[in-house]
Amino acid sequence: MKVLQIVETAYRATTEEQDDTVIWFAHAMRGASAELGVLLIGNAVNYVAADQDASGLTLGAWRQTQPPTPAQDLASLIRKDVSIYCVKEDLADRGLMEGKLLEGVVLMSRAQMPRLFAEYDQVWRW
Amino acid sequence: MTKQTLTFVLMDAPFESARTTTAFRLLHAALTRGCDVNVFAYEGAVALSFAKQAQHANAVHGRDATQEDHPLSKNWIAALMAHAREHGADLNWVNCGLCVDERGVGEAIDGVRRGSPADCWKMAQQSVATLVIPTK
Numbered sequence: 102m103k104v105l106q107i108v109e110t111a112y113r114a115t116t117e118e119q120d121d122t123v124i125w126f127a128h129a130m131r132g133a134s135a136e137l138g139v140l141l142i143g144n145a146v147n148y149v150a151a152d153q154d155a156s157g158l159t160l161g162a163w164r165q166t167q168p169p170t171p172a173q174d175l176a177s178l179i180r181k182d183v184s185i186y187c188v189k190e191d192l193a194d195r196g197l198m199e200g201k202l203l204e205g206v207v208l209m210s211r212a213q214m215p216r217l218f219a220e221y222d223q224v225w226r227w
Numbered sequence: 228m229t230k231q232t233l234t235f236v237l238m239d240a241p242f243e244s245a246r247t248t249t250a251f252r253l254l255h256a257a258l259t260r261g262c263d264v265n266v267f268a269y270e271g272a273v274a275l276s277f278a279k280q281a282q283h284a285n286a287v288h289g290r291d292a293t294q295e296d297h298p299l300s301k302n303w304i305a306a307l308m309a310h311a312r313e314h315g316a317d318l319n320w321v322n323c324g325l326c327v328d329e330r331g332v333g334e335a336i337d338g339v340r341r342g343s344p345a346d347c348w349k350m351a352q353q354s355v356a357t358l359v360i361p362t363k
Contacts, residue, residue: 133348
């Protein structure tokens with residue numbers, strides 16, 4: 102069984118969790134031999150901005166030593182043979198097409214999404 | 228007719244979103260039809276089964292705790308487990324263990340067990356469909 106995970110809500114408690122919880126979930130299921138793909142749409146396309154840096158948070162004397170690194174977590178998923186797809190129009194809307202994007206991500210148009218869905222047995226929209 | 232199994236992945240914490248009530252109504256409907264139902268509770272949803280949830284009075288309503296009879300999601304789960312038995316169905320409820328630890332809500336009601344995303348994947352593989360109801 103192949104399942105496509107769609108992530109739209111971005112940075113959902115990423116500071117507290119130190120990762121995107123759906124990306125983490127995909128890693129954990131991949132560890133259980135799940136066949137997965139991940140489609141980033143809406144604000145979640147920001148995860149493929151390669152140079153993002155969430156480090157440096159301090160609250161009083163507390164310092165976050167392990168900030169979230171969503172781009173690296175996606176890169177790690179790619180290395181585990183999980184395809185990462187990203188909607189081009191959503192990147193363009195946010196001015197991200199001109200920036201450095203994570204390598205290995207498949208950029209696709211909205212019009213191509215139905216064909217992508219057809220390649221998977223299930224689609225889980227988070 | 229072959230018995231069907233459905234999996235639901237819940238993410239919202241209790242008392243935060245109307246999605247929780249909707250999700251429970253879907254569980255009820257599936258169990259009423261005799262479907263076996265898996266629930267994987269992720270992130271805040273692990274508190275849905277927290278055993279120490281307590282009812283309270285509501286001064287705005289002018290009612291004491293007994294009169295107010297505040298809904299508790301742990302009671303909804305227990306009621307759905309009983310409902311499942313009455314309809315010859317199984318309700319298999321699994322909490323994400325790491326999410327439980329983060330929140331200190333390890334004391335779950337009877338019938339709820341601890342698991343991992345690997346359990347969720349197994350549930351999905353054994354089901355005819357999986358519905359994710361995420362936090363937004």
